Amino acid sequence: MPPETPTKAPAPPVSLIDLDRSKLADLVTHCGEKPYRAKQLYRHLYVNLADDVDQMTDLSRAFREKLSDMSRIGSLHVKKVMKGDRGLTRKALFRMDDGSPVETVLMVYADRATVCVSSQSGCPMACVFCATGKLGHLHDLTAGQIVEQVLWAARTLKTIAADHAEKGEKLPDRLTNIVFMGMGEPFNNYRNWWEAVERLHDPEGFNMGARNFTVSTVGLVPGIRKLADEKLQVNLAISLHTPDDEQRTEMMPVNRSFPIADLIAAVKDYIAKTNRRVSFEYVLLQGKNDNPDQAERLARLLKPDGVPLLCHVNLIPWNPVPGTPLGRSERARVLAFQNVLQQAGIPCTVRVERGVDIGAACGQLAGDGEKAET
Ligand code: SF4
Incomplete structure (x- = not known):
């Protein structure tokens, strides 16, 4: 029997606050969104102090769902x-x-x-x-x-x-x-x-x-x-x-x-x-x-x-x-x-x-x- 491969714990989702402006912009593009959405996202994090993606109501539901699936706001x-x-x-x-x-x-x-x-x-x-x-x-x-x-x-x-x-x-x-x-x-x-x-x-x-x-x-x-x-x-x-x-x-x-x-x-x-x-x-x-x-x-x-x-x-x-x-x-x-x-x-x-x-x-x-x- 082949040896069992140890299962690796999945990597935790990326923290949005760990991304600088250019990496946030990359993430937004990766999600298929227009570049100006990156600015909105940035303002939600640092001006509106959002601690949940669902508070960002001017972003589309589909985009928020994508963000929730692939990221978290912070890692502490x-x-x-x-x-x-x-x-x-x-x-x-x-x-x-x-x-x-x-x-x-x-x-x-x-x-x-x-x-x-x-x-x-x-x-x-x-x-x-x-x-x-x-x-x-x-x-x-x-x-x-x-x-x-x-x-x-x-x-x-x-x-x-x-x-x-x-x-x-x-x-x-x-x-x-x-x-x-x-x-x-x-x-x-x-x-x-x-x-x-x-x-x-x-x-x-x-x-x-x-x-x-x-x-x-x-x-x-x-x-x-x-x-x-x-x-x-x-x-x-x-x-x-x-x-x-x-x-x-x-x-x-x-x-x-x-x-x-x-x-x-x-x-x-x-x-x-x-x-x-x-x-x-x-x-x-x-x-x-x-x-x-x-x-x-x-x-x-x-x-x-x-x-x-x-x-x-x-x-x-x-x-x-x-x-x-x-x-x-x-x-x-x-x-x-x-x-x-x-x-x-x-x-x-x-x-x-x-x-x-x-x-x-x-x-x-x-x-x-x-x-x-x-
Ligand atoms: S040991 Fe304490 S006082 Fe010394 S540098 Fe670290 S945190 Fe500061």
Whole structure:
């Protein structure tokens, strides 16, 4: 008897959000439709925020049926949405086709709405204070999977704004900021991440202004140098967390490859090229990196030629990550640290936290949302 051929699982249908404009146009032609239908389809996805082909009622039924047979809108499956801060923070746990987690956080304020997006499932960077780092690297997300998270947030925001409007409370109904600070290191998935930025920026589609994007990096120097040459000027945030090389390597293994001096040199060049202010993120850990002498050294580091860099320091009181023997800095230590920087002429603020109660704050994303309550 001939050996049995193992049956292969059928490939999942193509995700429409994974197709750029030219590939969408190819799909439309392949379906035997007129080219202008591609523009309609694109607008449904990025302007009308359709999450079902049947919502695209100006396309013929036959075309919609073809689209449903051969494609799906996106490839991330929402498994759980948790609410915090009176429903104004929402953390979505998505699963990829193979079950890998992806998390996205929407934060709604009276005057703005920010979505924090993942660029990878898990993360290879292994920062010691971060829950995502403990998962290791599972996947680089495609441009479409990065975009998809933003579209989820934009739809969710519309619902939140409509619910609050009924109670007479006005909230923004359009996203104002997209920050790449979720799971993963964006510069470790640069090509897909940048394609997502360009797609979301497209004035004929989602139309998010370049200055409303912020990318956060652990300090991958090649990524910083590449970003300086891009034509869209997005905001850059660097996770610094200590002015001392030895300690930084302990906290962030990436420092072995890109030590602090190289990082600051790249930031100086970035500022010289773009004339844009850079943010430094500094997670404060009690008794570890929150001493006044470290604040002094940080101030000196950020004044390489005796004048402050065009920068801003964002102090982040550390958020609890289970199983880590680290402590959150006391308020008095946070304020003393801030004071040293401000006295040195370096603008410095303490981040107001959102989503700590649902594990949605910085460094807390670990794909474990299914354990939590909706
Ligand atoms: S802090 Fe960012 S770069 Fe570091 S492990 Fe966590 S997700 Fe990765």
